[in-house]
Structure formats: structure tokens, C-alpha cells
Amino acid sequence: MAGFLARRFLGFVATLLATAIIVFVALEILPGDPAAVMLGVTATPETIAALRTDLGLDQPAVLRFFLWLKGLATADLGESYAYRVPVAGLIGERLAVTLPLTLMAMGLSTAIGIPIGTYAASKAGKLADRLAMGLAELVLSIPNFWFGILFVLLFAVTLNWLPAGGFPGWEVGFGPAFAALLLPAVALALPQAAIIARLTRSSVLEALAEDWVLTARSKGLSRRATLYRHVLRNALVPVVTILGLQFSYLIAGTILIENVFSLPGLGRLIFQAIGQHDIIVVKDLVVLFAGLVVAVNFAVDLLYGIIDPRLKRERRR
Amino acid sequence: MSETASPLIAVDRLAVSFGDPARPLAAVRQVSFTLAPGGTLGIVGESGSGKSMTARALIGLLPESARVSGTVAFDGRDLLANRERDWEAVRGRQIGMVFQEPMTALNPAHRIGDQIAEGLIHHHLLDRRAARAEALRLIERVGIARGRERIDAYPHELSGGQRQRVMIAMALACKPSLLIADEPTSALDVTIQAQIVELLSELRAEYGLALIVISHDLGVIADLTERTLILYGGRVMEEGGTSALFRAPAHPYTRGLLAARPGRHKAKGEHLDAIPGNVPAIADFPPGCPFFGRCTDGTERCRLQVPPPVAVGDSLARCWFPQGQASGGQA
Ligand SMILES: Nc1ncnc2c1ncn2[C@@H]1O[C@H](COP(=O)(O)OP(=O)(O)O)[C@@H](O)[C@H]1O
Ligand code: SF4
Ligand SMILES: [Mg+2]
Numbered sequence: 338m339a340g341f342l343a344r345r346f347l348g349f350v351a352t353l354l355a356t357a358i359i360v361f362v363a364l365e366i367l368p369g370d371p372a373a374v375m376l377g378v379t380a381t382p383e384t385i386a387a388l389r390t391d392l393g394l395d396q397p398a399v400l401r402f403f404l405w406l407k408g409l410a411t412a413d414l415g416e417s418y419a420y421r422v423p424v425a426g427l428i429g430e431r432l433a434v435t436l437p438l439t440l441m442a443m444g445l446s447t448a449i450g451i452p453i454g455t456y457a458a459s460k461a462g463k464l465a466d467r468l469a470m471g472l473a474e475l476v477l478s479i480p481n482f483w484f485g486i487l488f489v490l491l492f493a494v495t496l497n498w499l500p501a502g503g504f505p506g507w508e509v510g511f512g513p514a515f516a517a518l519l520l521p522a523v524a525l526a527l528p529q530a531a532i533i534a535r536l537t538r539s540s541v542l543e544a545l546a547e548d549w550v551l552t553a554r555s556k557g558l559s560r561r562a563t564l565y566r567h568v569l570r571n572a573l574v575p576v577v578t579i580l581g582l583q584f585s586y587l588i589a590g591t592i593l594i595e596n597v598f599s600l601p602g603l604g605r606l607i608f609q610a611i612g613q614h615d616i617i618v619v620k621d622l623v624v625l626f627a628g629l630v631v632a633v634n635f636a637v638d639l640l641y642g643i644i645d646p647r648l649k650r651e652r653r654r
Numbered sequence: 655m656s657e658t659a660s661p662l663i664a665v666d667r668l669a670v671s672f673g674d675p676a677r678p679l680a681a682v683r684q685v686s687f688t689l690a691p692g693g694t695l696g697i698v699g700e701s702g703s704g705k706s707m708t709a710r711a712l713i714g715l716l717p718e719s720a721r722v723s724g725t726v727a728f729d730g731r732d733l734l735a736n737r738e739r740d741w742e743a744v745r746g747r748q749i750g751m752v753f754q755e756p757m758t759a760l761n762p763a764h765r766i767g768d769q770i771a772e773g774l775i776h777h778h779l780l781d782r783r784a785a786r787a788e789a790l791r792l793i794e795r796v797g798i799a800r801g802r803e804r805i806d807a808y809p810h811e812l813s814g815g816q817r818q819r820v821m822i823a824m825a826l827a828c829k830p831s832l833l834i835a836d837e838p839t840s841a842l843d844v845t846i847q848a849q850i851v852e853l854l855s856e857l858r859a860e861y862g863l864a865l866i867v868i869s870h871d872l873g874v875i876a877d878l879t880e881r882t883l884i885l886y887g888g889r890v891m892e893e894g895g896t897s898a899l900f901r902a903p904a905h906p907y908t909r910g911l912l913a914a915r916p917g918r919h920k921a922k923g924e925h926l927d928a929i930p931g932n933v934p935a936i937a938d939f940p941p942g943c944p945f946f947g948r949c950t951d952g953t954e955r956c957r958l959q960v961p962p963p964v965a966v967g968d969s970l971a972r973c974w975f976p977q978g979q980a981s982g983g984q985a
Binding site for chain 1: 713715738739742743744745746747750751753755758759760761762763764772773776777808810821824825828
């Protein structure tokens with residue numbers, strides 16, 4: 338297990354390093370000078386040059402890269418070009434929106450997708466199954482920001498149950514903050530729930546055809562008991578795999594959804610930072626997103642061992 | 655057949671079919687037999703003869719698409735009239751089942767001790783703690799060494815033979831009165847096969863079990879059973895006392911099976927493939943004797959008419975031209 342953890346940690350660092358190199362090089366190649374953008378069209382070459390020096394942009398790229406890396410390693414994410422405040426603070430505030438939003442969406446998609454997929458599998462070929470899968474198909478064909486807009490119209494504008502957008506902050510209390518995140522989380526979760534439902538269904542059906550299902554039934558277990566005690570656990574292995582993948586989709590999804598709901602989250606921050614050529618914020622965020630995705634996938638890997646003992650043993654080697 | 659006044663199980667004209675009801679594909683046709691409490695029966699036949707479908711009909715675990723008819727009287731009650739809930743009380747509790755493939759018949763995600771104890775808990779025979787203790791006793795009884803460690807092992811940590819021992823422990827946990835073993839040794843090495851046969855034989859005596867053993871290995875059948883049913887094309891070809899049947903087979907199919915029997919040192923995986931030709935798909939059997947087409951004695955009558963059972967010696971053979979009839983006894 339210790340060897341496994343060490344290997345995973347090295348992989349983690351390597352992924353972050355690769356991400357850092359790619360994003361740095363990409364932004365280096367990209368046209369547009371942050372200093373020029375910040376100063377606007379009226380700026381003279383002299384003021385632009387002064388600002389470049391001020392931001393450290395006049396130093397050679399390789400040096401800037403290593404300075405940036407050194408900063409990352411010591412949790413010093415630099416200073417935003419646009420706001421002239423530490424990026425760490427900027428990200429911290431918005432992480433308090435995006436992380437709960439993503440985790441809520443992940444929880445929702447699992448809580449909706451697994452039961453529906455299991456139920457559909459247990460009714461395979463019957464009406465309930467066809468309805469559920471038809472619904473999943475429909476949901477999948479609709480982009481999630483579209484759900485966002487629909488939800489705002491229905492629940493916020495028409496019914497006036499939930500806020501249409503904006504975020505009051507956690508400091509006003511859990512209730513209002515949670516309510517502000519609910520609609521966007523559902524909008525984010527629905528397509529993922531459809532994916533999970535379909536995957537769960539096919540995975541359960543596959544497991545139902547296994548010999549040990551007949552063995553369980555031969556002991557007197559009902560269809561239902563066999564499904565819950567024997568089949569589901571085996572069927573969830575591929576579903577857990579997709580959870581890790583899903584997290585990266587959800588993170589990407591927040592960029593649009595946070596804009597639809599005017600949430601001050603990371604997605605909106607990166608959107609704005611790109612517009613403002615606030616390159617340091619973009620770079621830091623991309624590395625942070627990569628880190629989050631790798632961390633979640635690691636947690637998913639740990640989950641495997643709990644679900645399938647055969648995998649746990651392979652890992653110990 | 656008047657083995658006993660009240661048989662444990664009496665199967666009468668059991669039939670299992672698939673597909674379009676107007677043109678059914680019959681996997682099992684008109685199979686009848688009885689078994690006394692503590693009695694033993696072998697069912698022999700090539701792959702695809704309908705052995706497993708017969709066995710699964712007896713515990714109500716046929717594939718969803720299967721249709722079944724006839725009667726299976728168990729302790730005087732017709733199991734085929736069972737609702738699902740009634741079946742659940744029978745399975746594992748009154749009839750235990752051991753399947754062919756020990757590698758795939760155990761749930762890979764559950765500890766073997768839990769899998770053995772599950773039936774005991776499910777049928778409310780023991781509480782969790784007592785069921786675990788009983789699982790340990792069973793694990794040791796079926797010959798798995800270091801039971802205290804093994805009880806928490808997962809199936810992938812055991813050998814094929816050990817897994818089949820676990821299957822047997824599981825099937826016997828609730829002390830059923832009938833054990834059905836569907837090819838219990840076919841997937842195992844020769845030496846392990848002998849051990850499993852020995853174990854089944856011991857446990858049968860110890861538990862006073864009635865035993866139905868399905869196999870295409872005639873040695874296994876000879877070691878474990880008093881009576882035997884030869885099945886082909888879903889029909890009983892011949893039935894009788896095992897040793898008499900093997901000594902003096904009357905039916906051409908039985909003779910073919912015996913002739914195809916490999917030597918004493920049979921290697922794993924060797925099948926009864928020496929009968930010329932292959933088992934046809936269900937739809938391709940002739941309307942009369944299923945063996946027509948592969949049988950060297952077949953005539954037009956065999957092709958068109960199902961032969962009635964004929965007593966030859968102590969056996970019943972369903973053949974128009976059974977061997978030994980002229981010199982044999984009467985019905
Ligand atoms: N689900 C099914 N649908 C259609 N035919 C089946 C199904 N299961 C088994 N059969 C057919 O029933 C026949 C008997 O099968 P089986 O009882 O498993 O044979 P055995 O155990 O003697 O090898 C075979 O011809 C097989 O093709
Ligand atoms: S009935 Fe005819 S075809 Fe069938 S086994 Fe007898 S002789 Fe052969
Ligand atoms: Mg079979």
C-alpha cells in the first residue's frame with residue numbers, strides 16, 4: 338500500500354508538472370500582451386514597457402517559468418495582473434463556490450443515475466426501462482447550460498422558489514448559499530446522471546448474466562435481494578471509474594453554468610481572466626483544475642479496492 | 655418403478671422449451687423419474703442433451719424465456735405450481751444445488767464465509783454469529799485447511815478444487831434433503847475430481863441426502879449413483895440401475911457413450927466425443943428418435959416415430975431396436 342501511495346504521488350506531481358509546462362507554453366505562444374490589454378488603447382509604448390517591468394514580463398520566459406513553478410510549490414500563486422491582488426485569495430474565495438457546486442452536482446448525478454440505472458436494468462425491456470432510457474437519451478441531447486436557463490425561467494422567474502442567480506456567500510448562512518447553488522448543481526448534474534444511469538443499467542445487466550447470480554438464487558435469495566446484495570456491488574466498478582472522469586466534465590461545465598447563474602466561482606473567474614489577459618490567473622487555475630481532477634481520480638481509485646477485492650490485491654503488488 | 659411408497663421427488667413428463675410457442679424448441683421432453691429419500695440418481699448425456707435444463711427446472715431457475723410443463727412433486731407438493739415466494743423457501747433450504755464452474759459460480763466480491771453463511775441467515779435458521787460459526791465448521795468439514803483464515807478469503811484466493819468445496823458447503827449449509835450437482839467435477843483436474851467425488855459420497859451418507867448427479871463422466875456417475883438416466887435430445891434414452899446399465903447397455907446411445915469412455919487415466923477436459931457426428935441444434939432433431947442420424951441401427955421408422963420404453967433386463971430403453979431384447983427379460 339505504501340508503494341502504491343508513493344507511486345500515485347509521483348504520478349500526481351508529474352501530471353501537474355506536465356500541465357504547468359503545457360499551459361505556460363500555450364499562453365506564451367498566444368498573441369496579446371497583458372500589459373497592453375490592461376492599459377487599453379490610449380497607452381503609450383513607454384507606459385506599457387513600464388508595466389511589463391512592473392509585472393516581471395520583461396524577464397526571459399524560462400526564468401519566468403521557474404519563478405512561477407517555485408511560487409506554485411510554495412503556494413505563492415503570484416499577483417493578478419488585472420486586480421493587483423494575490424491570486425491565491427482570488428481563487429480561495431471562488432473555490433468556496435465552485436467546489437461545493439461541483440461536489441453537489443457529482444453527488445446528485447450519482448444519487449439520481451445509479452438508482453434509475455439499476456431500476457431500468459431490473460425491468461430490462463419493459464416499459465419502465467424504455468421510459469427511463471428514453472429520458473436519459475433526451476437529457477443527454479440537451480446541453481447543461483440550457484437546463485440552467487430553463488430552470489431559471491421555471492423555478493426562479495415563474496415559481497419564484499429559488500434565486501435566479503448570484504451567490505450571497507456562505508457567511509450569510511448555509512441555507513441561502515445552498516439554495517443559490519441548488520439549481521446550477523441540478524443543471525450540471527442532469528446530463529451526467531443520464532450517463533451514469535445508462536452505464537449502471539448496462540453494467541447491472543452484464544452482472545446479472547454471471548453464474549454467481551444463479552448461485553445466489555439457488556440459496557433462496559429473491560431476485561431483489563440478489564440484485565442488491567450481489568449484483569450491484571459488482572456492477573458499480575465501471576460506474577466508479579466514470580465518476581473520476583465525470584469530475585473533469587463537471588469542472589468544465591461550471592465555466593458555462595456559473596455564467597448562466599452569475600455565480601462568483603472559478604469557472605467565471607477563468608472566463609473573465611481569459612478576457613482580460615490575466616494570464617497568471619489562467620495559468621494558476623488550469624494547474625489547480627488539473628490538481629483537483631487528479632486528486633478526485635485518486636480518491637476513486639481508493640474506492641475501487643473497497644468495492645472489488647480483486648483489484649485491491651493487484652494494487653498491493 | 656416402485657422404489658418406495660412415497661418418493662422424495664417424483665418428476666412426471668417434465669418438458670422445457672424455448673422460442674415461439676407455436677413452434678417450440680424443446681430442450682427437455684417428457685422426462686420422468688422418481689427418487690426416494692436418500693436415493694441417488696445419475697443423469698448422463700452429451701453436452702446439449704438437456705441435463706442442466708432438467709436440473710434447473712427442479713429448483714425453478716430456468717432462463718426467463720423458458721416454458722416448463724409436467725409435474726415435479728417434492729414431498730408430495732407440485733413445485734411447478736409454485737409462486738416465486740414458494741420457490742424461495744425451497745431453494746437452498748430443501749434442495750441444494752452445486753454448479754459446474756467453481757471459478758465463476760462464486761461472487762468475486764464476497765468473502766467465502768459470508769457466502770456460505772448467507773443461506774442460513776436468509777432462511778432464518780441461525781443468527782449472524784451462529785451462521786459464521788457454522789460456516790467455519792462447514793469449511794473445515796469439506797476439507798479446506800486453515801479454515802479460520804480461509805473463512806475470510808475471497809474466491810480468487812482459492813484454487814478450483816477449494817472453490818468447489820465451498821460450493822458444496824454452501825449447498826449443504828441449510829441441510830437440504832436433496833442435492834443436485836450439475837457436473838460438479840467437470841471443470842477440475844483428475845486428482846481433484848476424485849477428491850470431490852469422495853467428499854460428495856461421504857456427505858451424502860452423513861446428511862442422509864438424496865443426490866442427483868449430472869455428468870458426462872461415467873466414472874463419476876458409477877461412483878456416486880445407484881440409478882442412472884441417459885438423456886439425449888432432451889429425452890430419456892435409457893434408465894436403470896447404474897451398474898446394470900453400464901454392464902449391459904441396451905440402447906445404442908448408451909452403448910455409444912460407453913464405447914467412447916476414455917481409459918481409466920482420463921485427462922481433464924476429455925469429452926465423450928467418440929460417438930460419430932455431433933449433437934444437432936434443438937430445431938434439427940428428427941420427429942422420432944433423437945438419436946436417429948447418428949445411430950448405426952436407425953431406420954425410417956426411427957426417424958418418424960418416437961420409440962416407446964422397452965424393458966430390457968432391469969433397464970428401460972426407448973429404442974425400436976434395443977440390444978439384448980430377444981434374450982432379455984420382460985417388463
Ligand atoms: N436460454 C436458452 N434459450 C434457448 N435455448 C436454450 C437456452 N438455454 C439452453 N438452451 C438449449 O437447451 C438445450 C439443453 O441445454 P442444457 O440443458 O444446458 O444441456 P446440457 O446441460 O445437457 O449440456 C441446448 O440445446 C441449449 O442450446
Ligand atoms: S430408435 Fe432407432 S435411431 Fe433411435 S436409437 Fe434405436 S435404433 Fe437408433
Ligand atoms: Mg449442462
